[in-house]
Amino acid sequence: MSPAERRAIEADCARLPNAYAVFIDFRRFDELCDLFAEDAVLNLDGWPLEGREAIRTYMHSRPKTRTTRHAVSNILIEVEDATLAIGTTYVTSYRFDAKDETPRTRIPFDGPFFMGNYHDEYVCQDGVWRFAKRKIDAVFMRPAAYDVWSEILR
Template identity: 40%
Template sequence: MTPEERRAIEWDCARLVALYANLNDETRWDEVATLYAEDGVMTRPSAPDVEIRGRDAILAAFAARPPRTTRHVCSNVVIDVEDADHARGTCAMVLYTGTTPPAVGSFHDRFVRTANGWRFSERRGTMTFSP
């Protein structure tokens, strides 16, 4: 793999992290769910031991949320390329809701290249500080 190919994968995966935060804040659940592989796994930072498995289940979990206004800020994104079709990454996350102090946590991600581009195969959230 060339350095340019590695950087392209890193960029594509980092973009996925940012897109996820933006779509989540805009309550565009169908589009959030499509960022996962069909058999993707998600754990919320507030429930890191509860796995939500599969794109349909992930969509249902988001759709079941009570309405709220949020702003997710993800930073310190580091992507490690494993090979041409797999990568992993971490990022820090701050969640603002406007009604409680910010929540601080992180995501630990696994990425897979699909026919539709890079997708999350796993997105595991954890809390560092809770309001």
Template identity: 30%
Template structure:
């Protein structure tokens, strides 16, 4: 079905499902178990970084990649300017700005304010599969980035 032929309510529901997936992704990375973000991708899903040639293909590889993050990492991502565009009745694309605050070596408690380690945007494609919208591809573009700080002993 052509995206223009969609009922306005169906279009709104599909767009909201994709927006929610973007938010669920960062919430899972920051507050959940990072490896579980793999379940938000199609089985053949792809995550790539525009610079540096890093590419992770397939749900199992995505799970392994994110599950290998340091257990003492504290991160918070802020997403904004989410723009979802339906490209058909079962596919969509989106652009999302993000800012990442992150440190390794966190043992608990509140930290003094820090500058973000990344500012950029995601370019996503989505596919509706079995009544559920999933990420098919995510490309990460960093406009500002630096190393993740490691906290010293308290």
């Protein structure tokens, strides 16, 4: 593989974490799901969603009163071959759950909801790079969020 081919794969794969962050934050869930291979697995800190349709169902079930922003950084893509790459991405997530659907232009801010990293496996199918596996590991959490998250994962 030439250096130019490797850089092209790295760029295609690095676009996926950025697109995921924008699509989830702006509720563009169908576009988000298209970032995943048909049989992909999205593991939400110990809660696996298997297959694109399971991911789609989960995304569309997210509360309409929830506003999020996912800031991604430190994206490292390691190309294995012409159809497989591995990636690590840091994520800082900000979240606000409103009590109603009133539109808001400003939201109270109390720091990040959590900070962690994604472990990704990318596959190229028919010339298109997609997530084959995406696992999120929350490293730092607000104490109140940690209690809620721990309850969900029991």
